[in-house]
Amino acid sequence: MSQSLTDTKVLIVVMTYPHPSRGYNELVCTGGITESGEWVRLYPVDYRYRPAHQKFKKFQWITVRLGPRGQGNDNRKESRKPNLDSITLVGEPLSTKNGWKERREIIDSMPCYTLNQLKSLYDSDRTSLGIVKPRKIINLEIREADEVDWKPEWQQLFLQKTLFGEEQKPLRKLPYSFHYVFECEDSEKPHTAMCIDWELGVLFLKESERLGSDEAAAQSVRAKFFDDICRPDKDTRFFKGTLFPYNTWLVLGLFWPPKAATEQPWLF
DSSP, X not given: OOOOOEEEEEEEEEEBOOEEOSSSSEEOOEEEEETTSOEEEEOOOOGGGSOXXXXXXXXXXXXXXXXXXXXXXXOOTTEEOEEEEEEEEESSOOOOHHHHHHHHHHHTTSOEEOHHHHHHHHHHHOOXXXXXXXXXXXXXXXXXXXXXXXXXXXXXXXXXXXXXXXXXXXXXXXXXXXXXXXXXXXOSSOEEEEEOBHHHHHHHHHHHHHHSOHHHHHHHHHIIIIIITTOTTBOOEEEEEEETTTTEEEEEEEEOOBOOGGGOOOOO
């Protein structure tokens, strides 16, 4: 008996840097918020291989048919398998005008947690997506990757698909990883979490090509994702999610509207 699909309207807020896949050319972990204010994880999504009319952007509404929870071995409460051919874009991405008003109306309505609170929720009901509003963002560490290229089995997979005439778009493995160091209201010591945001990866690749240097590109990423996004006059929050099948919390994306007038830091 086939499992029923549910038409769902979702505001996309999270897209991670792609990684190789055996069943698909590649996969992007995609997360969003439904009209009823619930988190959903759309997985798998082969984003770069979607036709142009299905290539959604962050903070754009889509409609998509979703399978029921509990499919496969992913028991996280938000995970839903999408029918990729059913993806339909709804309007333009929400604006950042007027202090990000359109976007804030959605994000401000969602609960914020500390990282410790999210970990407790995961233990109790497999909650694996949520928003963390750090008390203090201390640093964005740049670490050299353990391996400069994809592991041999992925490289062999790329070669096989190319030899058999399948479309294979270049996908570079980032030579660095980027890790936020931050504190929450209940932190006994700073937390560290890797950031795998799509936009971070794209920025690195563009800057590496423009500057001709991976090291310089990594510093450009830090200038944007720490010096700019984490400024004191920004109301910066992390979209957090777990890495399956482990309970490792990552920064999947960021939200950084300007602080409202009542939130502006005192200068004196």
